[in-house]
Amino acid sequence: MAEPAQVPSLVYLVTGGCGFLGEHIVRMLLEREPRLRELRVFDLHLSPWLEELKTGPVQVTAIQGDVTQAHEVAAAVAGSHVVIHTAGLVDVFGKASPQTIHRVNVQGTQNVIEACMQTGTQFLIYTSSMEVVGPNVKGHPFYRGNEDTPYEAVHRHPYPCSKALAEQLVLEANGRKVNGGLPLVTCALRPTGIYGEGHQVMRDFYNQGLRFGGRLFRAIPASVEHGRVYVGNVAWMHVLVARELEQRAALMGGQVYFCYDKSPYKSYEDFNMEFLGPCGLRLIGTHPLLPYWLLVLLATLNALLQWLLRPLVLYTPLLNPYTLAVANTTFTVSTNKAQRHFGYKPLFSWEESKARTIQWVQALEGSAW
Numbered sequence: 001m002a003e004p005a006q007v008p009s010l011v012y013l014v015t016g017g018c019g020f021l022g023e024h025i026v027r028m029l030l031e032r033e034p035r036l037r038e039l040r041v042f043d044l045h046l047s048p049w050l051e052e053l054k055t056g057p058v059q060v061t062a063i064q065g066d067v068t069q070a071h072e073v074a075a076a077v078a079g080s081h082v083v084i085h086t087a088g089l090v091d092v093f094g095k096a097s098p099q100t101i102h103r104v105n106v107q108g109t110q111n112v113i114e115a116c117m118q119t120g121t122q123f124l125i126y127t128s129s130m131e132v133v134g135p136n137v138k139g140h141p142f143y144r145g146n147e148d149t150p151y152e153a154v155h156r157h158p159y160p161c162s163k164a165l166a167e168q169l170v171l172e173a174n175g176r177k178v179n180g181g182l183p184l185v186t187c188a189l190r191p192t193g194i195y196g197e198g199h200q201v202m203r204d205f206y207n208q209g210l211r212f213g214g215r216l217f218r219a220i221p222a223s224v225e226h227g228r229v230y231v232g233n234v235a236w237m238h239v240l241v242a243r244e245l246e247q248r249a250a251l252m253g254g255q256v257y258f259c260y261d262k263s264p265y266k267s268y269e270d271f272n273m274e275f276l277g278p279c280g281l282r283l284i285g286t287h288p289l290l291p292y293w294l295l296v297l298l299a300t301l302n303a304l305l306q307w308l309l310r311p312l313v314l315y316t317p318l319l320n321p322y323t324l325a326v327a328n329t330t331f332t333v334s335t336n337k338a339q340r341h342f343g344y345k346p347l348f349s350w351e352e353s354k355a356r357t358i359q360w361v362q363a364l365e366g367s368a369w
């Protein structure tokens, strides 16, 4: 006998749903979650494209709100079956103060957890990050590691510190009783460097290349491997976890999963050139054009300039001591934990991921960016 038609009955909430990853999660849910009755998109800044999503069969509710405001979070969470919490300040460039990063990423996550407890929402998926693990302050490489690989996760920068604290809150909340007496089931997903349509850093590299006559100048040794993952596969993993978490709560609850796909291991710059090259840019140099000590000096000068200019203007270059250190430290993952625990397989091949990203960069040419 055919399966009874699944009556759309579920309410999902995506915090940060208007961001780079959030938008892909929202669109993926509408395309691939047939049980959805309502999709709530909660964000500090609502995007115009949300309006076009309101014409479909699923009720799309746009909620302008701030995760640091507990009452706003509780109102958005109330009545939802699943919360995907991806809102956050992804700042390694000094745009926000350490206090603000902590308030949004840590206190905001605590507010989401408390809202689930108070309103009886049982399932919470948190978008964590590779940076919860590393690279650490000692610059230790993490080479083709997995969720169980021993690694000294020691951080000083506000962003990785905030992600580590937030992830810990989410995992510790697993099993606590929500209103109504049922257990909260949580898990955390750790993407490595996400790329794809809408990636701001990729835009910055592209615009920098255009400013230098189509040339980018190598600053990172080609031997330093960085793990990257396509945004569509990260979104797909979120959708899959949200679907499987109820049936596999005993196995998946309180777990962390790296987000991965078949994207090749390359240096950060060489990987970017997979997309920027076909769009006319050239990476000059087979080795870094400047010695590392000079890059450290330039990065330090950038940090000093940022501090001096802050009362007048926000100066946030790509190169600073932290980004230089991260870029120069190998960090790649090799795991199949997500496949073993909930049957994850990348939705997009490397070829498809590459083609989609190139198409997006090419469309940037005439854009206002």
Ligand SMILES: NC(=O)c1ccc[n+]([C@@H]2O[C@H](COP(=O)([O-])OP(=O)(O)OC[C@H]3O[C@@H](n4cnc5c(N)ncnc54)[C@H](O)[C@@H]3O)[C@@H](O)[C@H]2O)c1
Pocket (backbone or CB within 6 Å): 015, 016, 017, 018, 019, 020, 021, 022, 042, 043, 044, 045, 065, 066, 067, 068, 086, 087, 088, 089, 090, 104, 108, 127, 128, 129, 130, 163, 190, 191, 192, 193, 194, 195
């Ligand atoms: N981009 C990456 O490479 C990457 C890698 C690993 C993990 N992550 C994580 O993925 C998540 C999304 O990252 P992204 O790259 O899409 O960033 P993004 O900045 O594009 O999206 C974040 C969204 O959160 C919203 N937001 C920020 N502060 C808020 C607040 N106080 N209240 C409500 N909404 C708020 C922003 O408006 C934005 O729409 C983050 O948690 C980040 O730590 C990103």
Ligand SMILES: CC(C)CCC[C@@H](C)[C@H]1CC[C@H]2[C@@H]3[C@H](O)C=C4C[C@@H](O)CC[C@]4(C)[C@H]3CC[C@]12C
Pocket (backbone or CB within 6 Å): 090, 092, 128, 129, 130, 131, 192, 193, 194, 201, 219, 220, 268, 318, 319, 320, 322, 323, 324, 326, 327
């Ligand atoms: C030599 C300099 C010009 C460095 C330029 C590259 C630099 C801006 C890149 C290199 C590595 C990038 C980070 C890495 O992909 C992982 C993450 C974790 C994620 O949670 C947020 C983004 C972040 C920090 C990337 C930011 C940009 C970085 C530092």
